[in-house]
């Protein structure tokens with residue numbers, strides 16, 4: 256059945272993390288609604304709220320996304336407004352969509368016996384500083400891993416943070432998708448959280464300035480050259496060190 260919504264309205268809903276599902280002939284339009292999770296950590300209260308919403312408005316199931324978020328599928332168009340109102344009242348935050356810094360994924364870090372950095376705290380810190388940051392050519396995904404096992408796949412994100420001996424190693428320009436790319440390991444070993452935030456800020460600023468519209472960060476590195484990014488970072492890191 257054709258959805259009663261225009262293309263513009265569907266795009267507007269998508270920007271609010273409400274996604275039109277594949278249409279089934281003769282069936283009403285249904286939507287999946289995605290919610291924000293940072294570091295893969297969800298409170299028991301939010302889980303209860305999600306379960307109740309799924310039962311009331313969806314088909315009683317919740318889908319866990321590949322980026323550690325969750326979405327409630329199969330919400331009929333006619334119930335969408337009531338669903339969104341109930342979700343907001345329950346305190347669930349809508350996931351991020353579009354060309355911005357998306358939610359941060361992270362492994363357990365502190366309670367994994369291999370963890371060398373507090374991945375959960377780092378993920379929250381990065382999200383507080385850069386989450387939702389727009390004015391970017393495309394989406395920008397960040398993952399934090401506690402050690403060289405890289406369970407959260409930092410090399411497959413636009414920016415990956417990997418713990419190593421209590422320090423941070425960065426990978427730039429990774430992505431999955433139709434043309435997967437392994438992130439480039441940046442040469443600097445970062446020792447402090449302050450330096451980590453500064454470097455991430457510089458990386459995002461470079462991408463914002465150099466990326467073409469709809470170009471993923473890895474593709475910008477391929478086109479502009481990794482040495483261009485490294486030179487930009489070295490110039491700014493020298494300035495920071497001299498301050």
Ligand code: SF4
Pocket residue numbers: 362363364367368369370371400401402403404405406407
């Ligand atoms: S990346 Fe390391 S610290 Fe994180 S879950 Fe895997 S083994 Fe544990």
